[in-house]
Amino acid sequence: xxxxxxxxxxxxxxxxxxxxxxxxxxxxxxxxxxxxxxxxxxxxxxxxxxxxxxxxxxxxxxxxxxxxxxxxxxxxxxxxxxxxxxxxxxxxxxxxxxxxxxxxxxxxxxxxxxxxxxxxxxxxxxxxxxxxxxxxxxxxxxxxxxxxxxxxxxxxxxxxxxxxxxxxxxxxxxxxxxxxxxxxxxxxxxxxxxxxxxxxxxxxxxxxxxxxxxxxxxxxxxxxxxxxxxxxxxxxxxxxxxxxxxxxxxxxxxxxxxxxxxxxxxxxxxxxxxxxxxxxxxxxxxxxxxxxxxxxxxxxxxxxxxxxxxxxxxxxxxxxxxxxxxxxxxxxxxxxxxxxxxxxxxxxxxxxxxxxxxxxxxxxxxxxxxxxxxxxxxxxxxxxxxxxxxxxxxxxxxxxxxxxxxxxxxxxxxx
Ligand code: FAD
Numbered sequence: 526x527x528x529x530x531x532x533x534x535x536x537x538x539x540x541x542x543x544x545x546x547x548x549x550x551x552x553x554x555x556x557x558x559x560x561x562x563x564x565x566x567x568x569x570x571x572x573x574x575x576x577x578x579x580x581x582x583x584x585x586x587x588x589x590x591x592x593x594x595x596x597x598x599x600x601x602x603x604x605x606x607x608x609x610x611x612x613x614x615x616x617x618x619x620x621x622x623x624x625x626x627x628x629x630x631x632x633x634x635x636x637x638x639x640x641x642x643x644x645x646x647x648x649x650x651x652x653x654x655x656x657x658x659x660x661x662x663x664x665x666x667x668x669x670x671x672x673x674x675x676x677x678x679x680x681x682x683x684x685x686x687x688x689x690x691x692x693x694x695x696x697x698x699x700x701x702x703x704x705x706x707x708x709x710x711x712x713x714x715x716x717x718x719x720x721x722x723x724x725x726x727x728x729x730x731x732x733x734x735x736x737x738x739x740x741x742x743x744x745x746x747x748x749x750x751x752x753x754x755x756x757x758x759x760x761x762x763x764x765x766x767x768x769x770x771x772x773x774x775x776x777x778x779x780x781x782x783x784x785x786x787x788x789x790x791x792x793x794x795x796x797x798x799x800x801x802x803x804x805x806x807x808x809x810x811x812x813x814x815x816x817x818x819x820x821x822x823x824x825x826x827x828x829x830x831x832x833x834x835x836x837x838x839x840x841x842x843x844x845x846x847x848x849x850x851x852x853x854x855x856x857x858x859x860x861x862x863x864x865x866x867x868x869x870x871x872x873x874x875x876x877x878x879x880x881x882x883x884x885x886x887x888x889x890x891x892x893x894x895x896x897x898x899x900x901x902x903x904x905x906x907x908x909x910x911x912x913x914x915x916x917x918x919x920x921x922x923x924x925x926x927x928x929x930x931x932x933x934x935x936x937x938x939x940x
Contacts, residue, residue, distance in 0.1 A: 527672040534810025534827030535678030536633035541835030543640040552648035560630040564743035569617035571825040588624030599726025602774035605893040655804035683812035694793035698753035700761030702784040713742040727882035797866035814865035819875040
């Protein structure tokens with residue numbers, strides 16, 4: 526079988542399928558396998574899968590196991606709410622881990638190599654099609670490769686997605702700046718690396734946590750670009766970064782000089798789609814469900830997708846090694862789109878909540894401060910075991926009464 530794209534999603538799927546005895550070829554367009562960016566947060570619904578793959582100890586050794594996740598107000602710096610990550614690990618059985626993207630990606634790559642995955646770079650796929658015996662991919666230059674099944678893990682601008690839906694990425698008008706700083710000296714040395722902290726503010730937020738056993742401080746600054754809102758092409762530039770955070774507290778503004786200023790990530794998602802399978806071609810990861818990153822589940826969903834495929838292959842594997850692919854893909858299609866739809870739409874709502882201003886911000890802060898640290902109702906549906914069947918999908922919990930934080934819907938106290 527063929528996996529298009531060797532990002533975290535593609536490599537995760539390749540590993541999940543090859544450990545079931547399948548011959549898997551990954552076609553990656555870049556000239557080398559790798560990941561750009563900085564840190565990534567892996568919640569228990571992902572570390573549970575890494576444990577199943579026998580990779581959790583390696584991931585622990587590469588990352589950081591923080592003790593708390595804290596939300597603060599970006600304007601006054603005060604704490605709004607927190608998760609006790611030690612208690613969270615006891616509840617879900619697996620840790621909350623933060624890790625450098627390139628370390629996670631390299632770990633999956635090594636696992637694929639050990640499992641015998643055929644890993645190929647400089648392979649730009651230009652088209653996918655169903656064939657009599659399965660599916661084919663056409664590569665730049667015209668070569669065609671055939672396989673029983675093609676898994677398209679080719680990201681936000683997926684070629685295969687066009688077979689299923691004629692849609693476009695949705696711009697949020699938000700942009701992310703990232704940066705990693707050695708913690709040996711300077712401001713980074715003062716930051717408590719046992720915490721993952723998000724400062725939420727008007728049309729902006731700022732995240733920090735430690736990486737590589739505490740050697741690096743990872744910081745992310747995200748804001749709404751006025752130029753994007755005005756329809757200008759050149760949006761998200763460093764001058765906008767500085768202006769967006771001008772009203773935030775000293776700690777947040779102090780982190781801005783640590784951002785890489787020569788690159789930034791404009792943030793897009795897509796409207797959810799409920800069909801991911803077309804014949805012998807299946808979408809996976811951002812190709813199927815690119816989210817805004819506010820609940821930090823994009824790469825996790827991609828890893829879950831691959832794990833579900835691997836589990837379904839195990840269920841539909843005959844004694845002679847043949848796989849009932851229609852049954853596997855039907856089971857995948859039955860369970861994953863609804864979960865990921867929930868994540869994509871919740872991420873949008875969460876972003877709205879984070880970025881409130883004025884009276885709505887103060888109302889939100891009252892609501893968040895009232896939350897019991899040990900109330901897990903709003904993450905149970907995410908952090909519990911990944912469903913293999915729709916009947917296992919927990920009911921969705923609407924985390925914060927977002928509507929009641931909006932000024933038009935508010936009555937009563939505060940203000
Ligand atoms: P991609 O990473 O886009 O990989 C696609 C791969 O396919 C690439 O290697 C690409 O080169 C290749 N490719 C593309 N087109 C072709 C083609 N035509 N032919 C061959 N190869 C092709 N997620 C989390 O879980 N936790 C977090 O904390 C988190 N934080 C985030 C913070 C930010 C600022 C952002 C922007 C995202 C964050 N995410 C997070 C989301 C996460 O990064 C993505 O959802 C995830 O990386 C998607 O992986 P993927 O493999 O599906 O797609």
